[in-house]
Amino acid sequence: MTEDGREYAYFLGCITPNRYPGIEAATKKVFKEFGIETKEMVGASCCPAPGVFGSFDLHTWLPVAARNLAIAEEMELEIYVTCNGCYGSLQEADHLLKTHPHIKERVNKILAKFGREYKGTTKVNHSIVILHDVIGLDRLKEKIKKPLDDVNVAVHYGCHFLKPREVRGHGSSETPYILEDLIRVTGAKDVDYKDKLMCCGAGGGNRTADTPQSLEWTRQKLVNAIMAGCDCMVHPCAFCHLQLDRGQAEMNKAFGTSFNFPILFATQFIGLAMGYSQEELGLDIQTSTMPEKLLK
Amino acid sequence: MGTLYEDIVAYGGEVFGEEHMETLKACVQCGKCTGGCPSGRNTALRTRKLMQMALLDLREEIFNAPELWFCTTCFTCYERCPKGVKTTDIIRTIRNLAAKEGHMSVPHRMIGVYVLKTGHAVPIGPDQMKLREKVGLASQPPTTQHPDNKDQLEQVRTIFKSTNYDVMIDFDWDTMNLRGMEKKEGKK
Numbered sequence: 001m002t003e004d005g006r007e008y009a010y011f012l013g014c015i016t017p018n019r020y021p022g023i024e025a026a027t028k029k030v031f032k033e034f035g036i037e038t039k040e041m042v043g044a045s046c047c048p049a050p051g052v053f054g055s056f057d058l059h060t061w062l063p064v065a066a067r068n069l070a071i072a073e074e075m076e077l078e079i080y081v082t083c084n085g086c087y088g089s090l091q092e093a094d095h096l097l098k099t100h101p102h103i104k105e106r107v108n109k110i111l112a113k114f115g116r117e118y119k120g121t122t123k124v125n126h127s128i129v130i131l132h133d134v135i136g137l138d139r140l141k142e143k144i145k146k147p148l149d150d151v152n153v154a155v156h157y158g159c160h161f162l163k164p165r166e167v168r169g170h171g172s173s174e175t176p177y178i179l180e181d182l183i184r185v186t187g188a189k190d191v192d193y194k195d196k197l198m199c200c201g202a203g204g205g206n207r208t209a210d211t212p213q214s215l216e217w218t219r220q221k222l223v224n225a226i227m228a229g230c231d232c233m234v235h236p237c238a239f240c241h242l243q244l245d246r247g248q249a250e251m252n253k254a255f256g257t258s259f260n261f262p263i264l265f266a267t268q269f270i271g272l273a274m275g276y277s278q279e280e281l282g283l284d285i286q287t288s289t290m291p292e293k294l295l296k
Numbered sequence: 297m298g299t300l301y302e303d304i305v306a307y308g309g310e311v312f313g314e315e316h317m318e319t320l321k322a323c324v325q326c327g328k329c330t331g332g333c334p335s336g337r338n339t340a341l342r343t344r345k346l347m348q349m350a351l352l353d354l355r356e357e358i359f360n361a362p363e364l365w366f367c368t369t370c371f372t373c374y375e376r377c378p379k380g381v382k383t384t385d386i387i388r389t390i391r392n393l394a395a396k397e398g399h400m401s402v403p404h405r406m407i408g409v410y411v412l413k414t415g416h417a418v419p420i421g422p423d424q425m426k427l428r429e430k431v432g433l434a435s436q437p438p439t440t441q442h443p444d445n446k447d448q449l450e451q452v453r454t455i456f457k458s459t460n461y462d463v464m465i466d467f468d469w470d471t472m473n474l475r476g477m478e479k480k481e482g483k484k
């Protein structure tokens with residue numbers, strides 16, 4: 001336990017550790033600054049993706065998610081995530097298993113085959129909620145060394161952080177505030193733009209079903225942010241990061257565009273304001289590049 | 297096999313509870329779901345129409361509609377439906393039923409192959425291991441894909457076998473690939 005008694009199991013999922021390790025490094029570094037310790041979840045798997053495996057077979061999706069939850073329960077820790085897909089799956093599965101005893105019983109019959117059990121003793125937290133509610137805006141503000149005063153930010157929430165509301169519990173899905181608060185604490189400005197709450201286009205197997213079509217959503221999203229005068233986009237989801245960042249290379253190839261619009265996960269953005277270099281945050285090992293304005 | 301509505305309530309009900317799925321009957325065809333659907337701007341997906349097709353028992357038509365797979369499960373319609381129809385979960389359940397009857401594309405089936413092989417839908421490769429080291433992380437996290445955790449990966453496989461997911465995607469345990477896909481190995 002750390003001095004303020006906070007220790008979490010970090011549920012990594014797939015995209016964060018296997019495609020954007022900068023998100024993992026940035027989150028661990030920023031959390032550590034506030035005495036929050038991260039423990040690895042040995043044997044964790046894909047969450048599994050809620051829109052994807054949820055679309056193919058919900059009866060498989062649920063026990064795989066329950067197994068991941070059981071690992072954290074065995075560690076006697078709450079979970080944090082850096083992907084809305086992971087949040088979507090694990091929090092929704094936890095909610096369903098806690099509210100439907102007969103479903104829990106059926107799932108536990110499967111987990112019993114290898115000696116595991118879902119009990120309902122952990123909690124699934126999103127990393128940006130830990131920033132906002134556990135660390136808090138005041139403590140965050142104290143650690144801002146390089147205020148990002150003249151930076152205009154397009155906030156992108158992704159879908160499964162806010163919705164469905166009955167599971168997520170972050171208030172209105174039409175007027176959210178958590179990311180906006182986190183942006184303002186760095187001195188930057190969150191700018192409203194057309195269809196700010198629109199999906200990135202990747203989820204639900206859509207990216208796999210028809211990649212160019214899914215990129216068209218992304219293209220609209222980025223054009224809207226650029227038209228509103230934004231310098232970068234900040235979000236809470238590794239899967240959105242893949243679509244918004246690597247998607248730019250894919251769009252430039254497929255549509256002949258020349259996008260290079262900076263995409264940052266929330267802890268990467270805050271990490272810059274706390275004085276970390278882009279190399280320490282893994283912002284130099286992705287598709288979109290960071291402008292001087294963010295690195296000064 | 298009952299009507300499509302009955303199947304939706306039965307199959308989805310085992311995960312979400314039957315009451316959740318029964319909201320489908322409350323649809324009044326107002327079209328608010330379609331109005332706010334970001335997919336509908338770019339594709340033939342019409343959420344209102346899907347709900348109506350489900351209620352009219354148009355099983356083959358809905359299972360064969362390519363746009364069934366163009367919903368990103370963004371939950372916009374789910375939050376906005378004035379009648380509380382659990383649209384997104386109904387769509388996911390219809391997809392489950394379609395997949396069970398063989399309506400599943402090869403790229404979608406391949407996602408299952410990656411999970412059966414590594415426990416991850418997006419597995420790591422040598423290049424990404426180097427990127428991890430560059431930001432000061434271990435080259436591989438201790439998840440199911442780590443060579444030390446074969447027993448953990450086996451647990452995930454056990455779940456997939458217990459629900460017949462491997463059969464659904466026609467997975468061949470000898471080649472660890474989709475049946476008939478062996479020749480394409482190495483292209484990915």
Ligand code: SF4
Nearest residue numbers: 323324326327329377
């Ligand atoms: S918004 Fe609800 S009631 Fe209206 S058409 Fe869509 S599902 Fe039916």
Ligand code: SF4
Nearest residue numbers: 333367368370371373
């Ligand atoms: S959940 Fe699917 S159908 Fe509903 S608004 Fe989003 S993309 Fe459209």
